[in-house]
Amino acid sequence: MDSKNKISNGQLKALMVTIVVGVGILSLPSDIAVIMDNDGWIGILLGGLITIPFIIIIDRLFKLYPNKNFFQLGKEILNPIIFKIILVIFLFYIMLLLSISVRIFADVIKAYLLETTPIEIIIITMLLSVSYMARSQIEVIARMAVIIYPIILGFIIFLLIINIPNMDLTNIYPVFQLNYKALLKGVLIGLFSYAGYEFILLVLPMAENHKGTLKYCLNGIFIVIAIYLIVFFITLSQYGIHQLKREIWPTIAIVKEIDLPGYFLENLDGIIMAIWVMVIYGTLGPFLHFSGVVLSDILNTKEHQYLILPIIPIIYIISLYPKNLVQVEKILVKIFNYISIVSIMIIPTILFVLGLVKKRRENQ
Amino acid sequence: MKKALLILIILFSFLLTACWDMAEINQRLFVSSIGVDLNEANGMNKYLVTYVYPNINAIGKNATEDKKKFTIETASSSLFQAGRKSSTREEFPFYYKHLKVFIIGDELAKDSKLIRQVIDELNRDTKINKKIQILVTEGKAKDILDSKASHVPITDETIYNILIDNKSAARFTPQTLTGMIKELDFNNVAILPKVDKIGDRVTIAGAAIIKDYKLIGYLNEIENRALAFIKNKVKLELIDLEYEDGLLSYNITDNKSSKSVTIDGDINVNIKLKVEGYLQGYIISKDINVYNNSVLVDMERAIENQLKKEIEHTINLSQEKYNADLVGIGEYLSKYYPKEWNKIKGKWDQIYPDIKFNIIVEANIRRTGLTK
Numbered sequence: 091m092d093s094k095n096k097i098s099n100g101q102l103k104a105l106m107v108t109i110v111v112g113v114g115i116l117s118l119p120s121d122i123a124v125i126m127d128n129d130g131w132i133g134i135l136l137g138g139l140i141t142i143p144f145i146i147i148i149d150r151l152f153k154l155y156p157n158k159n160f161f162q163l164g165k166e167i168l169n170p171i172i173f174k175i176i177l178v179i180f181l182f183y184i185m186l187l188l189s190i191s192v193r194i195f196a197d198v199i200k201a202y203l204l205e206t207t208p209i210e211i212i213i214i215t216m217l218l219s220v221s222y223m224a225r226s227q228i229e230v231i232a233r234m235a236v237i238i239y240p241i242i243l244g245f246i247i248f249l250l251i252i253n254i255p256n257m258d259l260t261n262i263y264p265v266f267q268l269n270y271k272a273l274l275k276g277v278l279i280g281l282f283s284y285a286g287y288e289f290i291l292l293v294l295p296m297a298e299n300h301k302g303t304l305k306y307c308l309n310g311i312f313i314v315i316a317i318y319l320i321v322f323f324i325t326l327s328q329y330g331i332h333q334l335k336r337e338i339w340p341t342i343a344i345v346k347e348i349d350l351p352g353y354f355l356e357n358l359d360g361i362i363m364a365i366w367v368m369v370i371y372g373t374l375g376p377f378l379h380f381s382g383v384v385l386s387d388i389l390n391t392k393e394h395q396y397l398i399l400p401i402i403p404i405i406y407i408i409s410l411y412p413k414n415l416v417q418v419e420k421i422l423v424k425i426f427n428y429i430s431i432v433s434i435m436i437i438p439t440i441l442f443v444l445g446l447v448k449k450r451r452e453n454q
Numbered sequence: 455m456k457k458a459l460l461i462l463i464i465l466f467s468f469l470l471t472a473c474w475d476m477a478e479i480n481q482r483l484f485v486s487s488i489g490v491d492l493n494e495a496n497g498m499n500k501y502l503v504t505y506v507y508p509n510i511n512a513i514g515k516n517a518t519e520d521k522k523k524f525t526i527e528t529a530s531s532s533l534f535q536a537g538r539k540s541s542t543r544e545e546f547p548f549y550y551k552h553l554k555v556f557i558i559g560d561e562l563a564k565d566s567k568l569i570r571q572v573i574d575e576l577n578r579d580t581k582i583n584k585k586i587q588i589l590v591t592e593g594k595a596k597d598i599l600d601s602k603a604s605h606v607p608i609t610d611e612t613i614y615n616i617l618i619d620n621k622s623a624a625r626f627t628p629q630t631l632t633g634m635i636k637e638l639d640f641n642n643v644a645i646l647p648k649v650d651k652i653g654d655r656v657t658i659a660g661a662a663i664i665k666d667y668k669l670i671g672y673l674n675e676i677e678n679r680a681l682a683f684i685k686n687k688v689k690l691e692l693i694d695l696e697y698e699d700g701l702l703s704y705n706i707t708d709n710k711s712s713k714s715v716t717i718d719g720d721i722n723v724n725i726k727l728k729v730e731g732y733l734q735g736y737i738i739s740k741d742i743n744v745y746n747n748s749v750l751v752d753m754e755r756a757i758e759n760q761l762k763k764e765i766e767h768t769i770n771l772s773q774e775k776y777n778a779d780l781v782g783i784g785e786y787l788s789k790y791y792p793k794e795w796n797k798i799k800g801k802w803d804q805i806y807p808d809i810k811f812n813i814i815v816e817a818n819i820r821r822t823g824l825t826k
């Protein structure tokens with residue numbers, strides 16, 4: 091097998107969309123509506139826009155140190171021990187993200203599809219099938235993303251079309267009724283739903299063409315913002331604000347609301363679930379891969395393949411630690427949110443600032 | 455080594471066959487409609503739940519049995535508890551994914567708490583389609599589900615077809631589960647179609663008014679039609695009225711209504727209704743009696759007056775008799791005047807009866823049929 095291990099810019103965009111769109115999309119409309127009511131879209135939009143400067147920062151970082159990957163670069167900028175600590179935080183963050191995703195995934199599957207299957211079985215089978223892909227190189231994962239990317243877009247367009255006949259657009263009113271406290275909280279929730287974009291820290295150095303990377307990354311994030319906004323408006327106009335707040339996973343529940351003339355399309359949740367498995371696969375696969383890569387650097391091993399399987403039991407245990415979904419929200423998601431601020435905002439910024447200072451000094 | 459591996463794989467393949475928890479389609483009872491009534495007995499079992507499920511052996515070309523449907527009644531403490539309880543008598547488990555019709559008995563509907571429990575059960579369930587049709591009956595739901603409708607073998611199928619295929623009908627307004635919850639969220643009031651049993655047949659006409667998850671009264675067909683006009687739900691409707699020396703029959707093909715609210719101390723609501731249609735019938739005579747602009751304009755005035763009278767009557771009813779915001783003014787205010795709404799929403803029940811409604815109807819006769 092000839093693996094050049096390079097990815098094209100188109101693949102980068104596809105990766106951005108498939109990785110960022112994950113379990114969050116199911117509950118996001120409801121979560122943000124609870125805090126911001128009808129103005130949830132502002133939180134989604136602002137949260138998305140906040141990520142842009144950090145994407146630019148990460149892109150600049152690799153322009154400062156061309157031909158170096160994240161690990162080499164980190165060791166050069168920072169003290170190797172401090173960098174190791176950062177990597178450990180990063181690893182923990184990725185593992186938490188994986189655990190939360192796989193747990194919510196399993197709960198949704200259990201609720202809608204496999205009600206008698208034990209949740210442990212769902213988690214284990216998903217993790218094992220994901221691990222198969224995670225063992226391969228980034229190039230293979232990027233190709234998988236290119237396959238899943240149109241499925242996600244198709245899913246959203248399908249959702250939009252089947253909902254148009256009985257959308258009540260007046261449900262979007264009233265707009266601009268927010269207070270500033272709610273705005274801040276809502277923007278944070280919006281921001282967390284974009285967690286995952288920092289994967290470009292690991293992937294950007296592998297890009298074939300370094301010139302266009304920023305454009306394609308930003309395109310990817312804009313597509314994600316658009317997807318989130320569409321989903322929010324569909325669910326809001328279909329449900330009205332009160333019922334939207336009541337739903338746990340409005341994005342899936344919405345397919346039970348469709349009422350097409352001729353009523354030949356009913357109970358579509360089975361089809362949606364099939365698509366949904368792929369959407370989650372597109373999030374879990376890359377991240378399991380990254381966790382292996384990060385761990386292999388921490389342990390100074392050359393190959394990451396052999397570290398994937400040992401990671402799986404840890405994720406399995408973390409994901410089964412909460413007793414129920416409420417605890418997942420209360421414990422895992424809360425910890426995750428704190429760590430994600432560190433890993434998606436603070437780490438890139440520190441690296442960039444220190445790298446910049448160091449470069450300046452060298453030049454003088 | 456290779457042989458051992460092969461044997462291992464063959465052995466494993468037995469474990470991996472997918473059908474270990476399959477359920478055959480004829481080993482499930484597909485509940486197609488549920489009726490709930492109040493059970494008078496003391497204790498936990500407040501509901502009398504009626505399940506209707508089709509007899510799968512009686513469907514299709516090679517039907518082996520005659521009876522098209524089965525009904526089963528159980529006194530129960532909750533909706534799905536009834537299914538559990540009946541499982542001691544039924545050979546197969548119930549399956550709710552294809553539930554289509556849900557009928558609430560009159561007496562039960564008067565108890566807010568019991569209705570809330572039932573609606574929550576339906577709304578929370580992962581299997582149930584949220585598009586199920588909800589109806590209220592003035593008698594007992596179990597009687598409706600038991601009756602033999604004349605032309606279609608299964609009663610609930612009849613009810614479903616009447617509701618779905620006559621979407622244009624203004625005599626009743628179909629209501630789904632989510633629709634009902636949405637309306638109750640916004641207005642605290644929802645209307646459900648009323649189903650009745652006349653002789654052996656079921657009819658759906660008029661509406662039941664649900665306020666705060668509690669039945670407070672009924673609207674008849676004409677009142678429901680007036681409401682449907684305001685809510686833009688009329689697609690095709692025929693209006694008959696006395697006009698000079700005959701009966702004027704006017705077929706409505708298009709209906710547009712818009713609301714606007716002005717707030718200056720008092721709340722004034724302007725409802726503008728625009729209907730279009732053609733003349734269905736008047737009275738035959740030697741002379742040309744209709745094909746004349748002034749006559750048509752005069753007829754339009756008469757239709758407008760008739761519609762206005764009906765609408766005003768219904769609104770009066772909602773304000774004085776029921777004090778229920780049927781038109782959805784609360785919803786309108788909460789969407790377009792959120793600041794004012796936040797101030798008054800606590801005492802909306804005191805404010806609503808005093809709102810001034812101003813109704814403007816514009817009727818157009820576009821065609822007169824084939825004759826002059």
